Each structure stands twice: as structure tokens, then as C-alpha cells.
Amino acid sequence: MQVVRSHQSHRSFSSSSGSVSASPTLPLYRSAPELEVRLEDFESFAIDRLRVLKGISDGLSRGKKPDEMEKLVNELWKTNMRHQDSSQVLNKDIISHFVLRLVYCRTEELRKWFLSMESALFRHRFRNQTAEAQRAIMEEFDLPCKAVSNAEFESLKDKLGQVARSIGHNLSLSTTDAIYYKVPFEEVPELVTGRKVFINQGYAYVAMNQVVSLVATIFRSLLSKALILTNRKWATSIREQEQHRLTPIVEALCSSYLGPDFSQPKEYGEISLKDIDQVAKSSFPLCMRHLFEKLREDHHLKHAGRMQLGLFLKGVGLNVDDSLAFWREEFSKKVGLEKFEKDYAYNIRHNYGKEGKKTDYTPYSCQKIILSTPGVGDHHGCPYRHFGEENLRAALSRMGVNSRAMEDVMGKVRNRDYQLACTLTFEALHAASCDAGINHPNQYFSDSQRLLKAKKDSST
Amino acid sequence: MTRQGAYKESDDMLIDEPKLPQQGQIAALPNEFNPSYLKIYYSKLFPHADLYRWMSYGNDGKHPACDSSYLGRREFSYTLDNDIFVRYNTFNSATELENSIKDKCPLKIDIGPIYNLNPAHRNAYAGDNVLTPVERELIFDIDMSDYDDVRYCCSGADVCLNCWPLMTVAVKVIDTSLRDDFGFRHILWVYSGRRGVHCWVCDRKARRLSNEQRAAVADYFRVYKGNENNYKKVSLMGQVLHPFLARSYTEVLKEYFETKLLTSQNLLSSEERYEKILEMIPDQSIASELRGKWQESRRSSSAKEDINIVRWEQLKQLLQKHKAQGVRRCVEEIVFTYTYPRLDMEVSKHMNHLLKAPFCVHPKTGRVCVPINPNNCEEFDPTTVPTLIQLLEELNREGLRSDVEGEWNKTSLANAIKLFRSSFLQPLLKICKEEMESSYNAKLQQSKNLLSW
Numbered sequence: 001m002q003v004v005r006s007h008q009s010h011r012s013f014s015s016s017s018g019s020v021s022a023s024p025t026l027p028l029y030r031s032a033p034e035l036e037v038r039l040e041d042f043e044s045f046a047i048d049r050l051r052v053l054k055g056i057s058d059g060l061s062r063g064k065k066p067d068e069m070e071k072l073v074n075e076l077w078k079t080n081m082r083h084q085d086s087s088q089v090l091n092k093d094i095i096s097h098f099v100l101r102l103v104y105c106r107t108e109e110l111r112k113w114f115l116s117m118e119s120a121l122f123r124h125r126f127r128n129q130t131a132e133a134q135r136a137i138m139e140e141f142d143l144p145c146k147a148v149s150n151a152e153f154e155s156l157k158d159k160l161g162q163v164a165r166s167i168g169h170n171l172s173l174s175t176t177d178a179i180y181y182k183v184p185f186e187e188v189p190e191l192v193t194g195r196k197v198f199i200n201q202g203y204a205y206v207a208m209n210q211v212v213s214l215v216a217t218i219f220r221s222l223l224s225k226a227l228i229l230t231n232r233k234w235a236t237s238i239r240e241q242e243q244h245r246l247t248p249i250v251e252a253l254c255s256s257y258l259g260p261d262f263s264q265p266k267e268y269g270e271i272s273l274k275d276i277d278q279v280a281k282s283s284f285p286l287c288m289r290h291l292f293e294k295l296r297e298d299h300h301l302k303h304a305g306r307m308q309l310g311l312f313l314k315g316v317g318l319n320v321d322d323s324l325a326f327w328r329e330e331f332s333k334k335v336g337l338e339k340f341e342k343d344y345a346y347n348i349r350h351n352y353g354k355e356g357k358k359t360d361y362t363p364y365s366c367q368k369i370i371l372s373t374p375g376v377g378d379h380h381g382c383p384y385r386h387f388g389e390e391n392l393r394a395a396l397s398r399m400g401v402n403s404r405a406m407e408d409v410m411g412k413v414r415n416r417d418y419q420l421a422c423t424l425t426f427e428a429l430h431a432a433s434c435d436a437g438i439n440h441p442n443q444y445f446s447d448s449q450r451l452l453k454a455k456k457d458s459s460t
Numbered sequence: 461m462t463r464q465g466a467y468k469e470s471d472d473m474l475i476d477e478p479k480l481p482q483q484g485q486i487a488a489l490p491n492e493f494n495p496s497y498l499k500i501y502y503s504k505l506f507p508h509a510d511l512y513r514w515m516s517y518g519n520d521g522k523h524p525a526c527d528s529s530y531l532g533r534r535e536f537s538y539t540l541d542n543d544i545f546v547r548y549n550t551f552n553s554a555t556e557l558e559n560s561i562k563d564k565c566p567l568k569i570d571i572g573p574i575y576n577l578n579p580a581h582r583n584a585y586a587g588d589n590v591l592t593p594v595e596r597e598l599i600f601d602i603d604m605s606d607y608d609d610v611r612y613c614c615s616g617a618d619v620c621l622n623c624w625p626l627m628t629v630a631v632k633v634i635d636t637s638l639r640d641d642f643g644f645r646h647i648l649w650v651y652s653g654r655r656g657v658h659c660w661v662c663d664r665k666a667r668r669l670s671n672e673q674r675a676a677v678a679d680y681f682r683v684y685k686g687n688e689n690n691y692k693k694v695s696l697m698g699q700v701l702h703p704f705l706a707r708s709y710t711e712v713l714k715e716y717f718e719t720k721l722l723t724s725q726n727l728l729s730s731e732e733r734y735e736k737i738l739e740m741i742p743d744q745s746i747a748s749e750l751r752g753k754w755q756e757s758r759r760s761s762s763a764k765e766d767i768n769i770v771r772w773e774q775l776k777q778l779l780q781k782h783k784a785q786g787v788r789r790c791v792e793e794i795v796f797t798y799t800y801p802r803l804d805m806e807v808s809k810h811m812n813h814l815l816k817a818p819f820c821v822h823p824k825t826g827r828v829c830v831p832i833n834p835n836n837c838e839e840f841d842p843t844t845v846p847t848l849i850q851l852l853e854e855l856n857r858e859g860l861r862s863d864v865e866g867e868w869n870k871t872s873l874a875n876a877i878k879l880f881r882s883s884f885l886q887p888l889l890k891i892c893k894e895e896m897e898s899s900y901n902a903k904l905q906q907s908k909n910l911l912s913w
Binding site for chain 2: 162163165166167185186189190192194195199201202203304373376377
């Protein structure tokens with residue numbers, strides 16, 4: 001067994017020597033560790049951590065609520081990040097993180113995923129730290145926030161209480177609850193978004209229990225910058241240097257864990273224009289069916305709707321010419337052929353990477369669709385989330401969901417398990433189970449087509 | 461009346477400077493917007509120098525801290541005749557900017573972000589995504605057509621004095637919050653030329669906000685979540701309202717709803733209209749009670765009191781006494797639905813979003829996109845905003861009287877330009893200069909300290 005000083009590959013992107021973590025159990029990954037790692041551990045530590053991150057990703061896309069996620073994260077961590085030598089637990093944590101940085105720094109899509117999962121992980125672990133450890137971490141992060149003085153607190157007490165009550169935190173304003181931090185509003189976008197803080201003259205007043213947000217934002221931004229640097233180092237030197245040792249491991253680690261992104265349509269996903277109405281009825285998930293029906297009805301869709309449906313159709317196998325024909329057929333009924341060519345055709349070609357900066361856009365996943373914000377005149381988004389109950393019931397029964405399944409589906413919706421609701425719909429309509437759960441509209445489509453094809457094949 | 465010597469398109473080709481329509485032909489000018497009049501507008505009235513100074517943010521001076529590349533990294537887009545759209549125009553000086561506009565005569569000028577490098581050089585660099593926005597004003601776009609479900613006087617592209625108060629409300633609510641809550645000071649409100657308003661927040665801090673931060677501010681302002689797929693468009697949860705919403709309600713929304721919109725829009729006068737409001741009440745028995753009352757009395761008993769006001773009082777009486785908070789809160793939810801600002805989220809969230817420049821002329825209405833003073837926005841009247849034709853007529857009338865300020869000072873555009881300068885541009889440039897000097901001095905001090913080691 002080789003003792004490999006693999007940390008040499010890390011040292012190239014650390015700014016200072018390994019810092020002592022502010023908290024004894026939660027490292028901040030500010031700089032690469034001065035550690036030796038065995039080659040087998042290099043890979044296995046990373047795989048263990050990847051299981052945790054993948055578990056978090058699954059949990060999030062199933063719309064699990066914060067307390068469920070908390071439990072999930074704890075379980076995942078306990079199960080996967082153990083080490084028989086308890087003194088090595090922290091090292092495993094640090095090493096696995098840095099290895100995965102190498103794996104996930106290499107494209108925008110990978111970085112985004114890694115960033116989201118690591119931030120979610122950090123956020124949950126931070127919550128479980130002691131108040132002392134939390135304070136130490138905040139200091140370490142140089143949080144530009146100051147504790148609000150007693151005098152200022154007194155003058156703002158009413159407003160602060162109002163905000164707390166408006167978000168359902170019944171503060172008794174005891175001594176701990178009276179601790180507020182004052183921070184420039186741009187440091188806490190998540191709190192600003194939901195109107196969860198009192199903002200005055202550019203400062204947000206953050207309650208102690210909201211501090212998690214603060215810290216998580218900083219963690220995320222530090223990691224984001226680090227990933228870019230790591231990518232640069234990877235591309236310019238590490239990949240080459242390590243091509244016989246670490247590189248193959250790094251490259252293999254990544255592809256085994258991400259779900260397909262449906263940017264290259266599969267063979268049984270090819271549809272032709274003449275079949276599209278039929279196939280929409282039988283295999284489109286509700287979100288896409290709704291957009292499709294609205295398009296047929298109104299001969300128009302707003303931009304976000306065109307993106308969501310258009311990219312889905314691309315993923316399903318509609319090529320650029322058929323796509324143009326499809327949209328042209330509908331839009332020309334409302335805006336005329338000329339206006340279509342002038343205003344809309346360009347964007348469709350853009351989606352296929354034929355114009356402008358030639359990015360080949362990938363179809364939206366459920367997570368992305370659920371998080372969108374349809375407004376006036378919009379029909380995109382996830383119907384399980386964005387429709388009122390009556391409208392959703394009507395839409396589902398038009399799809400053919402029976403009344404018993406309907407109640408199960410609505411139950412999931414009420415619990416905000418939107419993807420599970422869609423999965424149940426799928427199962428009810430296809431009379432088959434979908435164990436993996438629906439994570440992506442194109443997955444719904446291809447699973448549906450596969451089932452229908454199998455039925456057709458078995459009956460002939 | 462014949463149009464003697466009427467302005468002919470062909471004249472344009474022969475003469476260097478387009479001929480102003482002659483005296484006495486004022487009545488003969490066509491009412492539609494005529495792109496060839498734009499040439500005159502850009503040559504005599506459009507405030508090129510002001511635009512230049514604004515966009516330079518103080519970098520057009522001689523101070524050593526000035527960044528001479530600053531303006532050149534700003535994108536301008538033109539919409540030309542025949543719907544040709546040209547992006548990534550950049551300029552390095554006031555004359556370049558002015559000459560380009562006069563030469564190209566764009567139907568519309570859009571302002572984009574400041575990039576990390578001059579967009580004109582974007583193809584010189586290898587790799588994707590080399591061009592990234594680094595600064596951009598925080599912008600908002602409020603469009604009357606997003607309120608079509610709560611106004612009955614007009615729809616789509618039209619606006620009138622009965623629904624314009626919705627824009628007044630939007631300006632008041634957002635402007636107050638931008639200043640009091642977010643601490644911004646350099647805010648420009650502009651009439652969009654037809655049916656809405658734009659807002660430009662130009663503080664340095666605002667220009668440097670990331671997409672995520674912009675989205676957070678836009679979301680902070682967001683209340684209305686409606687479209688035809690859900691009937692409950694406004695949902696105000698929580699025991700009490702957030703102070704921002706509470707303040708907006710007590711200072712602006714309630715008053716405008718009860719004293720203006722309720723009556724001017726006849727929100728409760730007919731069954732179709734009051735059903736929309738009754739639909740929002742979660743307690744069916746109350747809704748039925750009101751429905752019954754209103755179906756009986758088709759006319760208000762006293763001829764003096766407007767029927768909408770009478771009915772609103774009845775509704776409030778029943779709802780506000782209810783023990784369930786969700787029912788009591790319904791009153792505010794209705795008011796918010798019918799008055800609270802509806803922003804276009806996408807415009808604000810992305811640094812690279814283009815937005816029309818102030819002082820453009822709207823091609824469909826001929827009106828100039830003039831600034832609106834938020835301090836007296838209730839007096840702004842979109843139906844009296846100067847039009848291109850009107851300005852040309854005024855120029856005609858004033859003839860050759862010279863004006864040291866510029867031709868615009870002889871026309872109705874004068875007030876708009878003066879407002880732009882006094883309430884927005886001058887304070888902004890003053891601050892830019894101060895910030896530049898103080899950061900420069902700080903750097904000097906720093907390097908002095910280093911050298912003294």
C-alpha cells in the first residue's frame with residue numbers, strides 16, 4: 001500500500017497553512033489541509049461524502065421541509081462520515097470536501113450543484129453547533145455585523161417585534177431573543193427576500209436565530225470563489241500532472257452521481273410533429289401539458305413558458321426545424337407569420353444553440369421549475385405548487401386521475417411534496433410504480449414512453 | 461387647407477439638415493409619430509450632454525481617480541427603423557455619443573450594464589462568458605397592463621386618469637421604501653411613454669448589487685402572486701403585517717383605495733365586479749350575506765353616497781368584527797390586490813437587462829419619457845406629457861430666439877430637463893465626485909503608510 005502524499009496536489013491552492021477550525025466539529029474549509037492521505041482514502045472518503053450530498057439533493061428535490069432535512073442530514077452524516085479512528089473523523093471531513101472540490105469545479109453546472117449541496121450541509125450542521133461555536137465561526141468569517149446596542153434596540157423594539165410576529169416567531173423578547181445583529185441588507189438576501197427582517201436605512205436587523213442565514217451566505221460565497229480558483233488550477237496544471245494518478249479517479253467520481261440532464265435526447269424519446277398532440281396527452285407531465293394546452297388554446301405563451309416548454313420538447317427529441325414549425329404553427333395564428341419570424345424564431349434557434357453565444361440550454365429540472373415565480377399571464381411553473389386547489393383538481397381529473405388517487409395527490413400537495421404528488425399522478429395514470437420518483441419532466445416523459453412502448457410490444 | 465411645402469420624405473435625401481415644418485403648417489402636421497421628426501428631436505432637443513454626464517458617474521473629469529474606460533464599458537442598444545436591433549454600442553466621449561445618436565436616429569435607445577471590458581472587444585477574447593456585467597443601476601419597471609384584472613376603465617395599452625393613480629401608488633410605495641428602508645438616495649423615476657413607469661436607483665451600492673441581491677430586493681417588494689391559475693392572488697400571512705407592508709397600507713394604499721379607486725373603478729357597483737371581491741372572502745356565510753344585501757339594493761338609498769363606498773363600509777363592518785384573523789385580514793388583502801405595486805421581477809433581477817433611456821420618444825404615443833418627481837407624483841398627468849409633434853410646434857413658434865441653455869429651453873421639455881438636473885443629476889454627480897476623492901485620498905494615505913515602513 002502506497003503512502004501517497006496526495007496533499008501536495010492540494011497545497012497548490014491553499015493560501016495559508018491549514019487553519020485551526022473555529023469550531024471543534026465544523027471546519028470552514030478556508031484552506032487546504034496539511035495532511036497526508038492514502039490514495040484509497042482519497043477516493044473512498046470522497047464517495048462517502050458524495051453519498052451525503054446526493055442524499056441532500058434528493059431530499060431537497062422531494063420538497064422536504066427544514067426539520068425533515070435536519071433529520072436527514074444528521075442521519076446521512078452519521079452513516080457515511082464515520083471513521084473507525086475517532087481522531088480521524090475531522091480529517092475525513094476536510095479531505096473529502098477538498099477532493100470533491102476537484103471533482104466538481106470543472107463546469108458551471110457541477111459547481112452550481114456542489115455549491116448548493118455543500119451550503120445546505122453547512123447550514124444544517126451550523127444550526128447544530130453550540131452558541132459558542134456559532135459565535136466563533138461568525139468571528140472567523142469577519143461578519144460585518146454588529147450587535148445592536150441596547151439603546152437602539154429599545155427604540156426599534158416594536159418594529160422588531162412586529163417583524164418577528166409577521167413571520168410566526170413568537171418572541172418573548174427575553175434576553176436571548178433580544179440579541180439582534182445589524183448588517184448591511186445585501187449581506188442577507190435570503191432574509192430580505194421573504195421580508196423576514198426589519199430593514200432601515202440600508203441595514204437589516206437580524207435575530208439570533210436568523211444568523212444561520214448570514215453565515216451560510218458567506219460560506220457559500222467563499223466556496224464559490226474557491227471553486228473558480230480550483231478550476232483554473234485544475235485546468236492549467238493539476239489535471240495534466242495527475243493524469244496517471246488522481247485525474248482518472250476525479251473524473252470517474254463525477255459521472256457516477258449526477259442524474260442525466262437530458263440535454264441529449266434518448267432514442268425512444270424521438271417524437272414527430274404529427275404525433276405531438278397524442279403524445280402530450282399520454283406522456284407529458286402536468287406542467288408541460290398545461291403549457292401545451294394553453295399554447296393550443298391561446299396561440300401564445302409568455303417568455304418563461306416558452307422556455308420551459310421549448311426546452312422540454314428539445315429534451316424529448318424535437319429537433320430545431322420541427323420545433324420552429326411547431327411554434328410557428330401556433331404563434332402565426334395570433335401574431336402572424338412575419339412577426340413570428342421577426343420576434344420569436346430567433347429565440348427558438350437560440351435555445352438550440354444556433355444563435356448568439358451558442359449555449360446549448362438544458363431542459364429544466366423539477367427543482368428549477370418548482371422554484372420559479374409565475375406572475376400575471378404566466379402558465380409556467382409547477383402546477384402542484386402554483387395552482388390553487390380547485391384548478392389543480394380540475395386539471396388532474398382532465399388528465400384522467402381517479403378520485404382515490406386524487407386524494408393522495410392532494411395530500412402530498414398540501415404537505416408541499418410537489419414531486420411526490422407528480423410521482424403519484426404518474427403512477428395512477430400508468431398503473432405502474434415509479435420508485436425513483438420524478439425529478440425531471442423529461443424523466444416523466446421517457447419513463448412514460450418506455451412503459452407505453454413495453455405495453456404495446458407485449459400486446460403485439 | 462392644402463399642405464403647401466409639406467415636409468416630404470424625399471427632402472430628407474437632398475438637404476443636410478431636415479427642414480422644420482414651416483410656420484402656418486402647424487395644423488397640417490400629421491398626428492402620428494413620424495420617425496423623420498426624430499432627427500429634429502435628436503438634433504435640437506434630446507439632452508445628450510446630460511445623458512453623457514449621468515452615464516459617466518464622474519469619470520469624465522480630470523481627477524487622477526477618474527477611470528477613462530468607464531463609459532466605454534457601458535452598453536447602449538438601438539432599435540432602428542424596420543425593427544433592426546443593434547446591441548453593444550459603446551462610446552468613449554460625449555461627442556461620440558451625441559454624434560452616434562444624431563446619425564443613427566434610433567427609435568429607441570436602451571441602456572445596458574457596465575461590463576468588465578469594452579463590449580466592442582468581446583470577440584477578441586477566447587472562451588465563453590468572458591463579458592460579465594460589473595455595474596448596473598437597480599431598476600424597476602411597472603406596467604399598467606399587469607393590472608388589467610383590477611381596472612375596468614381601460615385595458616392593455618391604454619391609460620387614463622382613472623387608472624393612473626395605480627402608478628402613483630407604485631411610485632410612492634416603492635420610492636419611500638427605497639429611501640427609508642434601503643437607504644438609497646439617487647433615484648430617478650421616468651414615465652415610460654405609454655402605460656407605466658421606470659425606476660433607476662443609481663447609488664454606487666445599488667450599481668454593484670449582484671443578481672441575487674437584486675432578486676432579494678425585488679422579492680421584498682413582491683406581494684401579488686396572481687395569474688389566472690389561482691384565484692387568491694394576495695395572501696398576507698402572519699399575525700401582523702411586516703412594518704413595510706403596514707406602513708404602505710396606512711400611508712398610501714388605504715387612502716387611494718377608499719378615496720379614489722373604489723369609486724373611479726366602480727369596484728362594487730355591479731355583480732360581475734363585486735363577485736370578484738366576494739370570491740376573496742374565506743367565510744362563505746359573510747360573502748352570502750353581502751351578496752344578498754347587494755342584490756337587493758341595486759341603488760344606494762341615499763343619492764349622495766356613492767354605492768361603492770356604501771358597500772365597502774358594509775363589507776368592512778362584517779369582516780373586521782370576525783374572530784378569525786384570516787377573515788379580518790381579508791380587508792387588507794383586498795386593498796392590496798387592487799392597489800399594491802406589481803413589479804416585473806425579471807427586469808430587476810438580472811444585471812444584463814436592458815432598459816429604455818429617459819427622454820426617448822415612445823413610437824406609439826409620441827410622448828417623451830420624462831422624469832417624474834416622486835415628491836409630487838400625484839400631480840403627474842400622463843395625458844399632458846409633451847409629445848414630439850407638440851415640441852416641434854413649440855420650436856416653430858419660438859422661432860430664432862436664441863437661448864443660452866439650448867433649444868429645449870423654449871419648449872415644454874424645459875421643465876423635464878430641469879427636474880432631471882436639479883433633483884437627480886446634480887446631487888448624484890456631487891456625491892460621485894466626493895466618493896471618488898475620498899477613496900483616492902484613502903488609497904494615497906495607504907500607500908504613504910506602506911512607504912513609511
